[in-house]
Amino acid sequence: MCICALRILLHGLNFSVDTGDYLCIVGENGSGKSTLMKTILGLQPPINGKVMTGDGLRLNDIGYLPQQTVVQKDFPASVREVVISGCLGRCGLRPFYNSKEKQLAQKMMERMGIGDLSRRCYRELSGGQQQRVLLARALCATQKILLLDEPFAGLDPKVTYELYRLIDELNHREGITVIMISHDVTTAIEHASHILHIGKTVFFGTKEEYVESGAWLMFNSAEGGGES
Known part of the structure; x- marks a missing residue:
């Protein structure tokens, strides 16, 4: 897949999400995380490649929680x-x-x-x-599936913990597939089943494979948190 905003952000991206997975998308600022999610939702087309769905999943079967603007919060x-x-x-x-x-x-x-x-x-x-x-x-x-774009941005640790617990229950107990953008790599590893890391390097695999690769350590040392 090749996606863009005003320029090409990702090229040659290929990954799959199975029913019941909990995928966290992480990466450096400006790496294209939010753009990727909008592409998955069909809000903008990829330059090349395609987003394919199975098991009869339709776009209106997807629950989407975007980042809120100041106007939306009011x-x-x-x-x-x-x-x-x-x-x-x-x-x-x-x-x-x-x-x-x-x-x-x-x-x-x-x-x-x-x-x-x-x-x-x-x-x-x-x-x-x-x-x-x-x-x-x-x-x-x-x-069936929830797409969450930085759902914990600006929230205090106690509230963040409670919301993670709710999402864990939806995923583990009810089998709802979760795709979440997060800037908190350490917590993403704790909760997710799979990690997609996009940026200068691209990684997709289980969280165990991600930890073993050491990519998360390089991300933590170079990134202080922030938006995609």
Whole structure:
């Protein structure tokens, strides 16, 4: 695969994700991590190559949690309205949500521990609460695969730990495939089953193979954290 933004960022990239995998994408600043995720989602086309899906997976079967902008964090809607909007892909031409979708939204809010916040305004929530809302929204869109772009950026360690625990449960107990962009290589190794490292060098394999390769040590010494 060859992907681009205003210039070629990655060339000759080839990797696969199986059902139930937990893949963390890591790499230096500007290496193309977010661009790669947008390409996987079909938000922009690759210059060459293709993204292939199996097991009948469609793009609207993917739950996506993007990085939030300042404007998005100030969105003036209720928690329930944000969460149930994840069901839009199920509605087809219907201009309303049916009872199943309303029940699903309530179930996802409770699963994320925000059931009591359903009537609260989204922009009044803490960063950690907002991420739980967005996870609930993504789970309304899919029970198959989640794509998460730096979901812990700007959060304190306690909240980050709690969100990692939630994502681990979704992956390990419910078999939901996870693809996550992270700048925290050490924690990525702790939680992921596979690592895709992109940058001057490209690595794809299990986390055990990644540790053995020593690539993560070079990354840690050269990178102080940051966005893709």
